Amino acid sequence: MNSIAVKDLQKTYAGALVPSLSGLSCAFAEGKIAGLLGPNGAGKTTTISILCGLVEPTGGSVEILGMAQTPANREAIKRVIGVVPQRIALYPQLTAFENLRYFGNLYGFSGRPLKDKIMHHLEAFGLEKAAHKETGKFSGGMKRRANIIASILHEPRLLVLDEPTAGVDVQSRSMILQFLRDYNAKGNSVIYTSHLLEEAEQICDEVAIIDEGKLVTQGTPSGLIGRHGHCRNLEDVFLHYTGHAVRD
Numbered sequence: 001m002n003s004i005a006v007k008d009l010q011k012t013y014a015g016a017l018v019p020s021l022s023g024l025s026c027a028f029a030e031g032k033i034a035g036l037l038g039p040n041g042a043g044k045t046t047t048i049s050i051l052c053g054l055v056e057p058t059g060g061s062v063e064i065l066g067m068a069q070t071p072a073n074r075e076a077i078k079r080v081i082g083v084v085p086q087r088i089a090l091y092p093q094l095t096a097f098e099n100l101r102y103f104g105n106l107y108g109f110s111g112r113p114l115k116d117k118i119m120h121h122l123e124a125f126g127l128e129k130a131a132h133k134e135t136g137k138f139s140g141g142m143k144r145r146a147n148i149i150a151s152i153l154h155e156p157r158l159l160v161l162d163e164p165t166a167g168v169d170v171q172s173r174s175m176i177l178q179f180l181r182d183y184n185a186k187g188n189s190v191i192y193t194s195h196l197l198e199e200a201e202q203i204c205d206e207v208a209i210i211d212e213g214k215l216v217t218q219g220t221p222s223g224l225i226g227r228h229g230h231c232r233n234l235e236d237v238f239l240h241y242t243g244h245a246v247r248d
């Protein structure tokens with residue numbers, strides 16, 4: 001089974017002159033860590049927003065863990081997918097614990113089991129001492145780690161993260177990457193976006209490079225590097241396919 005499969009995905013935002021996605025097709029096998037890579041404006045966030053049902057595509061089809069993304073499957077998909085957005089989705093005036101209790105309640109958890117679950121994750125992410133601190137007072141790395149916990153309370157089989165390691169220090173990044181490896185080792189699928197190609201090369205079983213709303217290539221990092229004699233690493237592969245011109 002695939003973790004996700006999108007076919008001929010199209011998206012033109014209301015009022016936009018050019019499409020953000022123009023026929024994107026790609027699929028990742030279940031149980032892998034997959035990277036969705038591309039330059040600024042390639043359509044990564046749009047794709048992720050469509051995968052998690054926040055943005056309606058203008059065309060094409062989406063399957064999540066074998067389920068077509070239809071209104072009838074919305075609830076079933078919500079139970080198996082966890083989404084960590086690029087922007088921090090926490091209430092700054094609430095403590096970490098209060099934020100996580102709120103998100104846990106949304107998934108139907110409450111009482112002692114929810115409290116234990118929250119404390120377990122806070123500890124795993126090195127945030128137990130900050131449990132009762134307002135998240136507005138957290139550092140960038142602490143906010144990112146708490147943001148991830150909010151998305152895994154229901155133990156989704158598929159975790160989708162939009163630039164989870166952007167702008168965090170080395171320690172938080174290392175903790176987040178180890179978490180992704182451990183979460184994947186339990187049999188869960190992970191799809192994530194990043195501009196850090198060295199990181200993606202290390203952590204991803206498979207990557208898809210997209211540009212201008214289309215797939216340009218897909219494969220394992222070593223397979224893609226080996227395909228081109230002049231490419232020493234994933235960054236060389238990325239530049240080979242997307243060029244050196246800067247993007248708006």
Ligand SMILES: Nc1ncnc2c1ncn2[C@@H]1O[C@H](COP(=O)(O)OP(=O)(O)OP(=O)(O)O)[C@@H](O)[C@H]1O
Pocket residue numbers: 013014016019020038039040041042043044045046047
């Ligand atoms: N809400 C929106 N309304 C109009 N255009 C949008 C909207 N969101 C994104 N776009 C446009 O769609 C295109 C793809 O954007 P998207 O954010 O999906 O790319 P991205 O690959 O995630 O880029 P980045 O690496 O900069 O985050 C861009 O041209 C962007 O300006």
